[in-house]
Amino acid sequence: MLGLTTRSWPRRAADDPLLPDHIVPRTRLEPTTVTENDRKLFHVISSNASGGCVLSRSRRNAQGGMLAASPLVPPGEVAVLKRTRIPHHAFSESDRLRARPIEAAEAPHLAAATACWRDWRRPEVTVHDGRVRPDHPVIRRAIDQVQSATSLRLMLRDPLAFVWRYALGWHSVPHDVQPLVLDARGYGQLVHEILKRAVDTLELSRHGYARATAQEIEAALADAAASTGESWPLDRSVPPRMLWQHILDAAARLALKALTLDETLPDTRSWTELPFGRDNDDGAPDNVPWPPNASVVIPGTNIRVRGTIDRLDINAVGSAVRVSDYKTGAVPKRADQSVLGGGAELQRVIYALAARQLIPDDPRVVARLVFLVDESPRIFRLQDVDLAIGDIAAHLTAACAVLLRGIAFPGPDAREQWNDYRLALPAAAGFFQVKQAAVSRAFGDFSRVWSCR
Numbered sequence: 001m002l003g004l005t006t007r008s009w010p011r012r013a014a015d016d017p018l019l020p021d022h023i024v025p026r027t028r029l030e031p032t033t034v035t036e037n038d039r040k041l042f043h044v045i046s047s048n049a050s051g052g053c054v055l056s057r058s059r060r061n062a063q064g065g066m067l068a069a070s071p072l073v074p075p076g077e078v079a080v081l082k083r084t085r086i087p088h089h090a091f092s093e094s095d096r097l098r099a100r101p102i103e104a105a106e107a108p109h110l111a112a113a114t115a116c117w118r119d120w121r122r123p124e125v126t127v128h129d130g131r132v133r134p135d136h137p138v139i140r141r142a143i144d145q146v147q148s149a150t151s152l153r154l155m156l157r158d159p160l161a162f163v164w165r166y167a168l169g170w171h172s173v174p175h176d177v178q179p180l181v182l183d184a185r186g187y188g189q190l191v192h193e194i195l196k197r198a199v200d201t202l203e204l205s206r207h208g209y210a211r212a213t214a215q216e217i218e219a220a221l222a223d224a225a226a227s228t229g230e231s232w233p234l235d236r237s238v239p240p241r242m243l244w245q246h247i248l249d250a251a252a253r254l255a256l257k258a259l260t261l262d263e264t265l266p267d268t269r270s271w272t273e274l275p276f277g278r279d280n281d282d283g284a285p286d287n288v289p290w291p292p293n294a295s296v297v298i299p300g301t302n303i304r305v306r307g308t309i310d311r312l313d314i315n316a317v318g319s320a321v322r323v324s325d326y327k328t329g330a331v332p333k334r335a336d337q338s339v340l341g342g343g344a345e346l347q348r349v350i351y352a353l354a355a356r357q358l359i360p361d362d363p364r365v366v367a368r369l370v371f372l373v374d375e376s377p378r379i380f381r382l383q384d385v386d387l388a389i390g391d392i393a394a395h396l397t398a399a400c401a402v403l404l405r406g407i408a409f410p411g412p413d414a415r416e417q418w419n420d421y422r423l424a425l426p427a428a429a430g431f432f433q434v435k436q437a438a439v440s441r442a443f444g445d446f447s448r449v450w451s452c453r
Contacts, residue, residue, distance in 0.1 A: 011038055042072050120426050125438045130160040130408040139403050142167035146277055146304045149346045155399045156343030156449055158413040161421040163403070172420035180239050182247060185418075188328045190228065190247070191372070192310060194255045195326070196273035197224035199311075203287070209259075209270050217259050225252040254372040258311070258326055261370065261377055267316035276354045277306025289314060290358040298353065300393045301400070309351045314359065321359055322366040323351040331371045334453075335380050339388050342412070342450045343395060345369075349388045356385070395449045402446050409439045412450050 011034045019029065026033070032040075046053045059080075061067055090096035097104040104110050119126040132139065145166065147155070154162040164170040182190060198220040202209035205216070212220070229248045238244045271288060278292040289312070296305050311324040325348045332338070338345055352367035367382040382388055402408075413419055415432065425431070440447060 011035060039072065120431055121434065123434055123438060125409060125435060125442055129435060129439070130163070130410065131442075132163075132406045132408060134406045135404050136406065138167045139163060139408070143400050143403065144302070146279075146306045148306055149350055152303075152305070152346055152350075152396065153344060154413070155403070156346075156395055156411075158411040158419065158421070159399070159403055159408045160410045161414065161419065163408045164421055164424065170421070170424075172423075179237060180243060182239070184329055186236075187247070187251065188326075190232070191251045191254050191258075191328050192273060192326065193228050193232075194221065194224045194248075194251055195258055195310070197227060198255060198259065199270060199272040203270070214260065218256065221252050221255055221259070224255075225249070254328060257372050257377050258324075258370065261379075262313075269314050269316075271312045272310065274309040274312050275307070276309070276358060277304060294358050296350075296354045296357050298393050298396060299389060301397055303396055303400070305350055305354070307347070307350055307354065309354065310347075312351075312355065314363075318359060318361060319363050320366070321355045321363045322368070323348070323355050324368055324370050325351060327369060327371045328373060329371070330373060331378050335369070335371070335378070337453055338380070339382065339453055340391060340395070342452055344413075346392065348382055349385075349392050352382065352385045353389050353392075356389075391452070395452075398446050398449065402443065407442050409435075409442060 014034070016024075016026070016029065055073055057069060057073065058067055086099045087095045088099075090099055097107065097110070105114070116128040119128040125131055142163070143155075145151075151162065151166055154165060198217070199209050201220045201223060202212045202216065205212070205220075209217075225248045229244065232238055233244075239247060269289075274288065275292040276290065276294050277296050280293055297303065298305060309323055310326045313322040313324075314320070332341075340346065340349065348367045348369055352365045355365050356362070365385050367385055367388075369380040371378040371380075410425060410432070414422065414425060416422075
């Protein structure tokens with residue numbers, strides 16, 4: 001069998017790269033051309049094929065364009081072999097199953113894929129859309145774990161992704177390539193890291209952060225940015241050196257806004273990146289207001305939460321506490337009216353709850369969002385902390401009840417660009433339109449959570 005293509009055989013005659021034809025005529029170096037030699041060799045091979053000679057060629061190239069037949073192919077009858085044909089001899093397991101459609105239909109993995117493909121096109125909800133049996137032990141075990149703001153958001157706004165991530169343990173594969181910029185999450189982590197290092201340095205100084213001058217704060221931020229710039233490339237991919245330095249400078253400027261936003265009082269203590277709800281208290285410093293493994297439980301539920309408070313300020317007597325959630329993104333619309341943001345904005349309320357439970361004597365808690373990107377930082381204070389804590393407890397109780405009833409369908413966050421679990425959903429946008437009515441009926445009153453402010 002000989003494979004023939006128009007571009008490969010016979011080869012076209014070309015000038016010698018060292019002695020082109022205008023210097024030394026080709027006929028003086030070699031009487032016959034490359035094309036003539038290829039035709040002679042083809043004639044020798046085909047004439048000596050005692051059992052037969054089969055010529056094979058492709059009809060299309062790699063880009064899908066039509067290919068002409070090689071001039072070596074003699075005229076006559078041509079047998080066209082389609083790619084979807086059933087092969088006579090199986091080259092692989094896929095070929096064997098293609099040649100035996102009845103056996104392929106009985107294969108468990110193919111039967112499951114076919115059933116999933118059909119169920120995705122049915123208007124009613126099915127097991128392939130996220131319906132599981134009620135009170136499933138795996139889901140109950142996932143709910144009983146210590147939750148974070150990220151897991152609670154998935155529980156409220158994308159129950160199916162919550163089951164995939166925390167019940168089944170599915171993870172997205174990280175792509176370790178050198179970026180030109182940091183994504184929004186990475187940039188926020190960078191600003192928080194610089195803040196933590198700068199405040200820790202100031203607290204260990206003679207005056208402390210509360211009494212630090214503007215020059216001392218700027219010097220601590222410069223040292224924090226420099227140390228972060230050296231340590232981050234050891235653990236993760238960062239942009240090229242010049243772009244990386246530009247990003248560090250921009251992050252340090254945002255951190256400076258955060259540290260100089262309020263007038264510090266001499267009797268106030270401040271902490272940044274203060275953890276709570278961890279599994280252990282290894283490496284905890286001595287001057288923190290609570291151990292890192294201190295437990296925080298949402299009132300009225302059995303849900304334990306963990307997290308890291310961006311900034312915590314406590315006055316000397318411990319009667320007033322202020323928690324701040326720093327944001328490096330753009331200010332959303334109606335941010336002054338937002339409390340939980342339909343389940344998308346939970347950190348501020350969780351921070352306030354942790355401070356209220358872990359600091360003794362029931363202090364007065366002020367919780368706020370601080371957006372740093374504008375020229376002048378924007379601050380949005382939580383008007384009623386008690387009401388917000390009651391709302392989040394009611395919403396999470398409803399979310400747990402929905403999951404334990406076996407309803408784990410995609411929510412509004414399932415279609416977001418940042419959601420890694422979009423890859424496991426159908427690519428066709430019409431899937432959500434076909435299922436929308438049935439999913440809304442299955443969720444019932446719980447879907448009102450997504451429209452709450």
